[in-house]
Amino acid sequence: MGSLRDVLPGRVYVDCSSCKRSGRYSVASLRERFGPDMSTLDILRTLTASCRYQRPPGSPPARKYEHLCLAAITLPPPARPTTPVPPGVPFTIEVWKETGGCVEAQLAVIYPIAMARVAFEAACELWPKHEVTLRDRCRIVARRERPEETVAVPAITAGSAATR
Structure with missing residues (x-):
């Protein structure tokens, strides 16, 4: 993930399905609060630090039935480059x-x-x-137009006409 500097203006959504918490933040307020050079992963960890299922970095993996913090960050969609369309009708x-x-x-x-x-x-x-x-x-x-199918007609030769 990149830094906040690379994120386009808009809303950032943070949702955790384990503890059912969700938050909505504007990119401008996050830049003021954390600075433009902070990575989006660090912002996610900071915003979800109070989640009771959050595990510190470097901790051993969770056991089979142990809950994990499933927080996810959703960034604003990237701007699509507009393709130039010529004037007129195609x-x-x-x-x-x-x-x-x-x-x-x-x-x-x-x-x-x-x-x-x-x-x-x-x-x-x-x-x-x-x-x-x-x-x-x-x-x-x-x-x-679709070409007409020609039906092959047997040609009458001079010899075949004489035998009749």
Whole structure:
């Protein structure tokens, strides 16, 4: 665990399931009280020092039926980096089942139309027997129809026609 300096502003929760104690502390008040360089593990030990099930560091392990302090510290969640989203509406490339009727896979969600058209052409080459669509929300921008299956018809040769 890191120090209080690394913890984002917010609330810190300390809960012990053995003695049913719980506490809520703001990160700012903990920094004022203990300093920014104190580790979060030391803060947990300090805040739960009065727990009757707390064992000092270096003590022998607890026996089978002996209670232990099960205090846990919950820190504020880390800030998620926001991924930049281009302006506009994304285009989706979908491959339909060979039998038709429903989408088999949504291959890509791409923002610029130029890149979406290139990806559409690549999808058409990779799935030659499937219907492929390029969509802007519900509007179909480009569509490659499923190729019709050709039925093999026996060719009539000149020799076979003469025998009739």
